[in-house]
Amino acid sequence: MPGAVDLSVNIGALRLANPILAASGTFGYGVEFAHLLNLNRLGGIVVKGLSLEPIAGAPAPRLCETPSGMLNAVGLQNVGVRAFVAEKLPALRAYRTAVIANVFGYTVEEYAGVIQVLEDAGGLAAYELNISCPNTAHGGIQFGSDPRMVSEVVAAARHVARRPLWVKLSPNVTDIAAIAQAAEDSGADALTVANTYQAMSVDVRTRKSRLGRITGGLSGPAIRPITLRLVHEARRAVKLPIVGLGGIEKAEDVLEYLIVGAAAVQVGTANFSDPAACEKIIADLERACRRANILKISNLIGTLEADCT
Ligand SMILES: Cc1cc2nc3c(=O)[nH]c(=O)nc-3n(C[C@H](O)[C@H](O)[C@H](O)COP(=O)(O)O)c2cc1C
Structure with a gap:
């Protein structure tokens, strides 16, 4: 009888199934x-980005398909942090x-304010700071594009957050x-x-x-090799655990990220073509590990061979 595969991983102090x-x-x-799927099967769910006040979002169209990917400009639409705590x-x-x-x-204070509201609520495992956001106090430059602004926003969040703090980098x-x-x-x-990745697409007939927002963010399989390299770079630069994501569609893509050094991964665009994608990837991952005789998936993390020949 084949042995059970241990798929559990740790992101710092947080253990995921x-x-x-x-x-x-x-x-x-x-x-x-x-x-649409068994939520209890997932290692985790990262909810839609939350701001201090509700945001209506960007004008339509908000999504468009591109070769092996998708563009989106949703404009960070969300119900606001208080409605999330009360209703979701x-x-x-x-x-x-x-x-x-x-x-x-859009300011350092807003980031801290959202976390302060969440600190009083039970049922959360961690925070993930989206720093791909314009800093209105600094002429709209993305927080995530400047190390000093990153330090400022992360330190402010750290000051109020008692839960684990993940920082989601801009590519x-x-x-x-x-x-x-x-x-x-x-x-x-x-x-x-x-x-x-900041990107755009034009209909040449209408020009x-x-x-609706003219430019947007590129996601999906097209970005996987580019982001994989960023995970590799980040892994060499810091000791922190890394959660990798970009273009993951199947178990093999997950293994690729883990080998490069990610301790866990997220699945984004694949949920649009199949809402049960995460659950299917988990089942496939278990089978792939069993086939390769990997009994504990965490043993695979960061095992990239330096020699490519
Ligand atoms: C429609 C859409 C909305 C998104 N909204 C957010 C968001 O609110 N906060 C965030 O940090 N990332 C957001 N993202 C980025 C995804 O979480 C993810 O980083 C990106 O899509 C790359 O992964 P993928 O190729 O698997 O989709 C969004 C992506 C899409 C496609």
């Missing part, structure tokens, strides 16, 4: 998917899956190592690598952008 989490913005507040979180508490709150703001940077180090030095417990 398996390394597959649903990515922020692609899985609503989790509860909307309860009739109670239902999520019924599941044993780790729930991670994705947090953003739209020249030197991911410097950004990763700034997050580590300012108190992050883990890094999520990475968000979407209009295919997105």
Whole structure:
């Protein structure tokens, strides 16, 4: 009889039943998917980004398909942190899956304010700071593009957060190592690598952008090799655990990220083509490990062979 595969992984002090989490913005507040898959099977759910006040979001169209990927400009639409605590979180508490709150703001104070509201609520396993957000106090430059702004926002969040603090990096940077180090030095417990790539697409007949906001973020399989390299770079720069994501569709993609050094992964765009993608990937991962005689998946993390011949 084949032995059971231990899929559990640790992200710092947080233990996950398996390394597959649903990515922020692609899985609503989790509860909307309860009739489509078994939420208890997931390693974790990262909810849609939460701000201090509700946000209506960007004009349509918000999504468009691209070769092996997708563009989105949703404009960070969300119900606001207080409505999330009052209306969404109670239902999520019924599941044993780790729930991670994705947090953003347009000022350092807003980030801290969202966490302060969440600190009083039960049922969350960690925070994930989305730093791919314009800093209105600094002319709209993304927090995540400048190591000093990263230090400032992470330190402010650390000051108010008692739960584990994950920092989700922007891939739209020249030197991911410097950004990763700034997050580590300012108190992050883990890094999520990475968000979407700034991009655009035009309909040549109408000469209009295919997105209401003109530009958007590229995700899906097209970005997987690019983000995989960022995980590799981040892993070499810091000691923090890394949660990898970008273009994961199947078990083999997960193994690729783990070998490069991710301790867990998230699945985003794949949820759009198949809402049960996470559950299927977990089942496939278990089978793939058994076939390869990997009895404990955490043993695979960071086992990239330096010699490529
Ligand atoms: C429609 C959509 C909405 C997203 N919203 C958020 C968000 O609110 N906060 C965030 O940190 N990332 C957000 N993301 C980024 C994803 O969580 C993920 O980092 C990215 O899509 C890359 O992973 P993937 O290729 O598996 O989709 C969003 C992505 C998509 C496609």
